[in-house]
Amino acid sequence: MSESKRIWATLDPFFEPGPVLGRKVANTKFLRALLAADPYDEYRFFLGDAGQSDRLAAHLKKVAPGMIGKGRVHILDRRELPRRLAEEPVHCMHLSDCITSQPQVAALRNRYSRNIFPVTGTIHSLSCSTFGGQFLRHLWPGTTRRDAIVCTSTPGREAVARFFDWLRHGYGLDPDRFPAPTLTHIPLAVDTDELRPGPPGAKGGTGADPVRLLVFGRISHHSKMDLLPLLRALHRLVRQGMDPASVSLTLAGWADDNDDFLPTLKDLAANAGIRMTVALRPSETEKTALFHDADIFVSIADNPQETFGITLVEAGAFGLPVVASDYDGYRDIVVPGVTGLLVPTIGPNRTDDADLLAPITFDNQYHLLLAQRTAVEIPALADALKTLILSPDMRRSMGVAARQRVEAEYSWPETVRRHVRLWDGLWAEPVDPAPLRDAPHPQAMPYAALFGHYTSRTLEPAFMVRPGATGEAFYRGRDFPPLYSGLTGAIDPGLARKLVFLARNSVDTASLIRNLVDTEPGMDVATASAHVLWSLKHDLLERV
Incomplete structure (x- = not known):
């Protein structure tokens, strides 16, 4: 590794206005944490249009004004990338998503850069029906051992590995001739200074106060999780003798306008006698108040759109115990019996009709088909809720342990340190540049030909x-x-x-x-x- 200076580069702004989504929040927080840690000499953003550039510039003036003033952050036209790579190689190029452009960046690097620097990208949701073609682009002779996909969860990493196995089998691709990027695990994170437990003694849950259950996220039966099993589990507890006034349920986050899902949930809660409130599109101040007021955080993901589970990390940062489905990245985050309780899930071993329908139906339609074949076991969910509802001491000890785990494993400074170690470590991987220089990417259209x-x-x-x-x-x-x-x-x-x-x-x-x-x-x-x-x-x- 011979570099006059260490340059971090990307094609992405890592900042997107518009509706709040987990991916957008994670990317914005990652960029802020990277610039705060400041491990590199320069940061170069090769963006695709002027509007994108203007929005990023305005954002960076707020979060890193000194770096722009000193000329260490450069927002450049993407069409300058070949020339810039030829003039001065970068230390690494990291993309906010591994799906969009990572193989094409590797092809540009192979052709123009003197040094074969690491190219990395992060996974988010993996279940879109078009992603088979996107992951196929990673399998080509120009992929090197210095290229990596950053997987935010261990189940997500296994899913990407299965993608590559499935594609190689389907297209008859020799792994030696069509290598895949390295797969590494680095989780997403939260700002542990911003998200903190509320003052001691501020919560209810004893005496006449109900135990407050909080669900936070996207409230949708076809995206992330179906909440009907939660209402069924609470109704089961009421039938078993639990006083419905001893608990309250808050659903907070984002819901589709004119969706009949929320009225259905409200009807079920009313039938069970459970007091349920809904807080849609809360501000950051309102969100903090909701978490501070809660005693137990509940999330029962059943949808392959979920890959990590940032709300569980947020709950841990706020010092809350969690009741969650044993599903996808949730099992990375929750330590059963220590920071929360995991509820068993049952899924399909065949999805033939959904597989064939997915490419010709809307995203929400096939995800609904898939999610309705994943069962969160309601008896076990009821038992987990009952255990924590009846045990204030367990809630408090789990909340303390959850906070400690988030501080150690899921803070943004720690996540940035892991990325820096990854980018430095990938340089140690052996690479022969010669055969890469003129290797065309099979999906990069040769327009002249x-x-x-x-x-x-x-x-x-x-x-x-x-x-x-x-x-x-x-x-x-x-x-x-x-x-x-x-x-x-x-x-x-x-x-x-x-x-x-x-x-x-x-x-x-x-x-x-x-x-x-x-x-x-x-x-x-x-x-x-x-x-x-x-x-x-x-x-x-x-x-x-």
Whole structure:
């Protein structure tokens, strides 16, 4: 690893306005924690449009104003990436999602960067029906052992490994010829300074006060979790003799407008005599108050859209014990009998109709089919709730243990340290750059090969060219061809002027391109060819 300076780079803003989603919150918090830790000399964001760049710049002025003022944070046009990688390799490039662009970034690195630096991306939800094609892009000869997918949970890591096994089997891909990125486990985190337990003695749960159960997240039967089993479990406890006034239930978070799910839950709660309140779209202040007021946090995920379970970590940060389904990343977070209780789940071993319907139906439709075949065992759920409802001492001890576990394992500084160790450690993986340089990605469309027959002819080495009429005037400073904004960084008018000079006595394009490459440091044949074609297009050069 030889670097004049350590540069962290990305294609993503890690900051998205709009509706609150777990992925958006996690990415925003990660960026803030990375810049606060400040392990690198520079941070480069290669973004896709001006609006994205403006929003990120405004955000960074709030969270890292000094770094922008010192020129250590650079927001760049994504089309500059090949040139920038050729001029100065980065230490690592990390993406907020492994699904979108990670293999393409690796292909650009292989072609342009002197050093094969680590390229990493993080998993979020994995169950979208289109993700098979997205993960297939990772399986190509240009993937190296320095590329990694950061899995936020151990079940998520196993799911990604199963993706690659399934794809290799289905397409007959040899693992040696079609390697996959390294899979590593680094969890998401929370801000343990912002999320803290409430003052001692502020909660009820003894005497005449009800034990307060809190559910926080997306309230939807087709996304994340179906809450009907929770109401059934509470109703079961009432039938067994529990005083319905001894508990209260709060559902908080986000729900779809005009969804009939909430009215159904309200009817079931009323039938059981359980007092239930709903708090939709709470502010951060209201959210903190809800957690401080609660005695037990409940989350019974049953949907493959869930991969990690950030609300369970938040509950632990607030010092709450958890009753949760034994499902996906939840089993990473909850230590049974120590920080909470896990409820067994039963799932399908075949999903043939859902598998075939998923590509031709909406996301919520096939996720509903899948979730309704995952059962959270209601008797066990009722028993877990009863255990904590009847034991204030257990609730308090589990809450203390949960807080300690979050501080040790799920704080943003710790998560950033794990990422930095990962990026440094990946450099130790052996890589032979030579076979990577010209390895095309099989899903990167070769436009010239696919559409070259559209033109009368293609640029051939034997073409003789000379300065065009506009080229002569351009060279003498009497004419200036317009450079469209979308070509900034891709076309350099100074190089076009040099082409006019090099072609002054007529020259074949092979020699012209070779001469430009020889006289311009860092120039490659593809870039030189693009400048020749642009010059022909704008009458700076003409074919003899």
